[in-house]
Amino acid sequence: MLGAPFDWGASYRPGARFGPRAIREADYLPPDGRRPHLSTGIDPLFELPVVDAGDIPVVGGHIEPSLELIESWVHTVAAAGAIPIVLGGDHTITYPDATGVARHHGFGNVALIHFDAHADTAPHQWGHLYGHGTPMRRLIESGAVPGHRFVQIGLRGYWPPPEVVAWMEEQRMRTFFMDEINERGLDPVVDEAVDHALTGGAEAVFLSLDIDVVDPGMAPGTGTPEPGGILAREFLPTVRRLARELNVVGADIVEVAPHYDQPMNITAALANRVVLEMTTGMVERRRLTEEMSALDVGDVDPARPVDAG
Template sequence: MTGFGTLSFSARNTFVGVPMRTLETIGDAGVVILGAPFDWGTTYRPGARFGPAAVRDADYLEPDGRRPHLDTGIDPLEVLGVVDIGDVAVVPGYIEDGIDRIRRVVSAVAATGAVPLVIGGDHTITFPDAGGVADVYGHGEIALIHFDAHADTGASHYGMLHGHGTPMRRLIESGAVPGDRFVQIGLRGYWPEPETVAWMRQQGMRSFFMGEIVERGLAAVVDDAVRHAATGARGVFISVDIDVVDPAAAPGTGTPEPGGLTARELLDTIRRLGRDLQIVGADVVEVAPVYDPANITALLANRVILELLNGMAQRSLAG
């Protein structure tokens, strides 16, 4: 159900050269990277199916499976035992089947005790990947911190249940992640409509809009996010839509929205969350390489993954 080069747009290489495994040979890996090359939930610019391959390859260093961090001196790939099982074999155009395949693979990874780290793909995949983690840890038992320009809480996707504008609503409605265990950071722009924002508040979602981040400062907002997510949850799932970052640093995405976080702000915040919280799963989504001059968006997503792993390694070493 997963592998390398199984489809024309599937990844051929592992993430920065970490060991290649299959779903059946994960062994005692602490973190399992997998791709979800799924973009048939997009509403504007398609192409995120090519994200998993681009993010894995977006590195100017040797693909040797080693990445010692200059600031921390830690090689998180070694500390955590990171492996890569390739991409879920999703079939273009079959939304429900793709969602089911992603969920089954992520659930199987989480059931081994490893942390699944999913490279998308459009944001539709957060419904099955966070849902798959919740299937293992218990519905209502995990929190979710969501970085995005958009809330992704739409009631429907052109009349359909699933699309990249609906996954957070589907997670809440399914009971996988209750609204009061949701934290959203970076929302801005002109969607969703006021009725949907009112629904979000009714569910108890904590949404930090860019206006509040600018007024209070990102550090204060992240303090609140950590407290909110850590309270009573067995673990935290992190979902990063790369469009949370200003298009100046992340142009290669399907629905860019000006006025976002800087690349530095996102990287520092992600490392902090990995260090301060018990991470049980994560995804990085919406990288669309065709719109990505000089591969800067894919490189940023690659570094988001490495910074999250570094924070998790710091936490692991601290005991």
């Protein structure tokens, strides 16, 4: 677990630099680290060797050197065999986050499941390459994550323009708008997302979770709130499910801007629980794998890193 107190890629309301601290502190439970998941009994911070490596020393106000540092730290974590979970920070950081992971697992080998109100696929932001509106574009262009390995869930609103949507289709990104989720329900959409992510050989997945995929009523503390999102009670079990069903090799949870979350502090609390659901799902996956191993079905080991072969 790493914090990325970076928000100078934010186009509108800043403050996500305080996200990492807010997410860590937004918990009424004792500081003993015990967080037993109620319905599974799993205590993820004990059952997984979760380590909080503190905040990456980003360079205030300077995007590019900060992104380099983030990529380097994330890669170091991944290369050590650990799963980096980055607490943002604005969404710009997914470019270095997923790149750092892909450098270890192989460019093109990692799928990216992206929950967000926004596609984040703009060609540029105020004429510059990096910002919280462009990371997915950069990842596709660099080849770190090819377009056909992208699944986007929860998009809505009035951005980006049709030419960008057309580009996204050209890249064979799979996008699920809220309109589709409203009609079909979230679970069938996620079924399809899982299928898509696993298509064509990618066994590893990066989860990029923008808290603004949740409706602003339940996640007000964010920079660019877009009304009409999913509910917290849909998001939490979905994150756990994905961590259970897929080989998650990296993740970020971004765009928590705590100043817009006061005095309630419910957005940081939600992000805190997103991390716990994800790690609980990882334990569930490990247990399932162990059970399968015990049945001698080792060659479909879902926890094996994609680049291990």
